[in-house]
Amino acid sequence: MGRCxxxxxxxxxxxxxxxxxxxxxxxxxxxxxFVTISYxxxxxxxxxxxxxxxxxxxxxxxHPVGPFWNLRLEDxxxxxxxxxxxxxxxxxxxxxxxTWITGERKVKLLSExxxxxxxxxxxxxxxxxxxxxxNSLPDQMRAFIMAMHxxxxxxxxxxxxxxxxxxxxxxxxxPMLLMAIKSQVxxxxxxxxxxxxxxxxxxxxxxxNKKGGLVRTVFLLGRQDSSTGPHPDxxxxxxxxxxxxxxxxxxxxxxxxxxxxxxxxxxxxxxxEYCPTAMFVFKGDDDVFVRTGAxxxxxxxxxxxxxxxxxxxxxxxxxxxxxxxxxxxxPNREPSTKYYIPDRFYKGGYPSYAGGGGVVYSGSLALxxxxxxxxxxxxxxxxxxxxxxxHRLGLSPSHHPGFLTFDLPESDRGSPCAYRSVxxxxxxxxxxxxxxWKQLQSLPxxx
Numbered sequence: 001m002g003r004c005x006x007x008x009x010x011x012x013x014x015x016x017x018x019x020x021x022x023x024x025x026x027x028x029x030x031x032x033x034f035v036t037i038s039y040x041x042x043x044x045x046x047x048x049x050x051x052x053x054x055x056x057x058x059x060x061x062x063h064p065v066g067p068f069w070n071l072r073l074e075d076x077x078x079x080x081x082x083x084x085x086x087x088x089x090x091x092x093x094x095x096x097x098x099t100w101i102t103g104e105r106k107v108k109l110l111s112e113x114x115x116x117x118x119x120x121x122x123x124x125x126x127x128x129x130x131x132x133x134x135n136s137l138p139d140q141m142r143a144f145i146m147a148m149h150x151x152x153x154x155x156x157x158x159x160x161x162x163x164x165x166x167x168x169x170x171x172x173x174x175p176m177l178l179m180a181i182k183s184q185v186x187x188x189x190x191x192x193x194x195x196x197x198x199x200x201x202x203x204x205x206x207x208x209n210k211k212g213g214l215v216r217t218v219f220l221l222g223r224q225d226s227s228t229g230p231h232p233d234x235x236x237x238x239x240x241x242x243x244x245x246x247x248x249x250x251x252x253x254x255x256x257x258x259x260x261x262x263x264x265x266x267x268x269x270x271x272x273e274y275c276p277t278a279m280f281v282f283k284g285d286d287d288v289f290v291r292t293g294a295x296x297x298x299x300x301x302x303x304x305x306x307x308x309x310x311x312x313x314x315x316x317x318x319x320x321x322x323x324x325x326x327x328x329x330x331p332n333r334e335p336s337t338k339y340y341i342p343d344r345f346y347k348g349g350y351p352s353y354a355g356g357g358g359v360v361y362s363g364s365l366a367l368x369x370x371x372x373x374x375x376x377x378x379x380x381x382x383x384x385x386x387x388x389x390x391h392r393l394g395l396s397p398s399h400h401p402g403f404l405t406f407d408l409p410e411s412d413r414g415s416p417c418a419y420r421s422v423x424x425x426x427x428x429x430x431x432x433x434x435x436x437w438k439q440l441q442s443l444p445x446x447x
Contacts, residue, residue, distance in 0.1 A: 022285075040132045068097055068351040068391055078131050078145065081375045090375050117341065132344050139227065140346065141380070144258040148378045151265055157250035162216055163275035165246075174277035176213025177204075177296060178363070180267050183219045183252040183286040184255050185234050188241065190286040191219055193430035194243065197437035198290040207293035209300055213273055215292065216275075218247050222255030257338055260356070260382035268370035279303065280320070281366050284358030287427040294402075295360065295423050318362040321390060324406070325399035329384075339381065346379070351413025353387025355395040355405030357426035368393060416440055417447035 074080035134142065163175055179199050181193055194217070195201075204210040221238075224231045242248040251266050253259060264283070271278065280299050286288065306318045329350040331341035361369075372392045379385040390397060402423035412418035415437040419425070428436065 030156060037189050043138075055404075060248050068349060068388075074347040076132070077344060079346040079377055079379065080348070086375060086377060137342060138340060140256060140258050140338075141340070141342065143227070143254070143256070144380050145345070150253075150380070151249045151262075153253040153262070153266065153397040155249070155266075155270070157221075157238075157248045158270075158274075159246060160274050161219060162218060163278065164247065165216075172206075172280070174214075174275070175216040177215045177280045177283050177292075177299065178275055178278040179215060179217040179358075180269070180281060180283045181217065181219050181286050182260060182263055182284070183221055185221055185224050185238055185250075186231070187286055188237070188429045191241075193433040194286060195247075197433055198292045200292075201247065204292055204296060206297040206300065207291070209297045211300060212293065212296050213300070215296075216278075218249050219286070220267055221248060221250045222253045222259060222263070223251075225254045225256050226256070227256075258380040260377055261380065261385045262385065264382055265370075265373055267379075268366060268373065271366055272370055276363070276367060278366075280360055280362055282358065282360045284424065285356070285426065286314075287429070288358045288405075288424055289426075289428045290358065290424050291419065291422060291440065298402075298423065299360070317364045317368070319365055319393075319395055321359065321361040321365060321395065321397045322400045322403070323359035323397055324357075324403040325352055325397050326350075326356050327352050329353070341380065349383050351391040352396050353383050353390075355400075355403070355426075356381075356383030356386075357405035358403060359383075359386070359397070365395075391424040412432040416443055420447055428443065 062278075073084045081318070132146070134145070159254075163178070166432075181191070181199060199215075199217040201215055201217050203212065204215045207306050226236070238248065239251070249267070249270060253262055253266075257318075271281070282295070284292070302320055306320075309315060331343070331350065332339040332348055333343065334340060335342075369386070369389050372389050376385070376392055378387060385395065385423060400423065402421055404422060404425045407413070407424070407425060407427065408418055416436070417435070419440060420443065
């Protein structure tokens with residue numbers, strides 16, 4: 001410092017420069033230490049989700065208690081064995097091994113297992129690995145197991161041009177929203193109520209944003225299930241219905257509860273071929289009620305936000321999957337229920353999934369779900385299977401409080417005002433759908 005004081009002019013400035021830089025460095029270090037000490041992580045907003053079995057609150061479900069996708073083999077459960085084989089087959093590190101040892105038992109790879117299955121999915125001649133007490137299982141579980149290797153079925157009624165129909169007159173290249181409604185051959189009244197109300201095809205306005213969008217609706221049907229008893233022949237009526245409305249997709253497989261998963265798979269294949277540019281897909285049952293205009297408003301907002309993010313991050317795919325989310329659910333082990341899943345078929349918990357009454361997801365995600373489903377064994381519960389496919393993509397469903405797959409509180413069901421914040425409600429009979437639709441067209445001003 002004494003030397004610096006003896007300097008003058010330019011020499012003085014050159015001598016003082018190191019001193020000033022050292023001072024600035026000390027200030028930077030002190031500020032960094034202060035910021036580090038005083039930093040607190042941002043508060044994460046907890047959204048409402050449907051209650052799970054480990055819930056400590058009536059409003060909030062806890063986080064999943066453990067990872068769903070268990071790489072450890074559950075050798076006594078058929079689905080786990082088959083999925084474990086598939087996981088190894090699709091794992092590039094383990095793909096070279098044809099067999100592996102678990103305890104003292106040798107487990108076959110998927111390719112060996114499926115070599116024993118006949119390609120004839122109609123007769124269900126398939127020799128799957130042995131399952132303890134197979135004959136004691138309920139009929140629907142036995143039928144599912146015998147056909148769970150089958151993923152391709154003939155399309156009896158198709159709508160190859162439905163996403164291109166009249167598109168020039170509306171000025172749209174593809175639908176903003178494709179409604180895929182799971183129905184059955186005999187549910188004529190349900191389909192007609194939907195066509196006349198919330199599932200009407202064409203240009204639909206939003207409720208708050210009049211922009212709206214082009215909506216197309218298709219109904220997903222299988223073959224009448226002969227195992228439930230004799231049914232009247234409705235083939236001619238179905239053909240007349242399709243001739244008039246042109247919105248039926250009909251496949252040649254038994255339309256049972258455990259085969260609802262097939263409707264997802266077959267629909268995704270159809271979507272990829274005939275409507276791959278649909279912006280969003282709604283998949284629901286034919287006994288739900290949807291406020292389509294409000295749903296379009298919500299989807300338009302999601303699309304606008306995605307475009308803003310895309311401009312910054314260049315991320316092209318919109319990973320949107322919305323419904324009423326259920327965490328920490330476990331298989332139903334009660335044999336008398338239609339959801340019964342025996343532990344000798346499946347062991348473990350369920351992934352986070354959205355209730356199957358109605359969900360909405362982006363069109364680009366639908367195509368990714370189609371691809372990943374080829375690596376996930378068919379599961380009898382369709383909404384759980386969707387959760388499995390999402391999990392394999394590294395995604396989780398998003399909860400929206402407007403999706404009420406378990407209905408409104410009973411005291412509110414008769415009040416039109418109670419539906420102002422609802423996007424979907426389950427269940428409603430055809431007459432209730434028509435009545436509610438009419439009421440919501442002119443909600444009272446005090447709502």
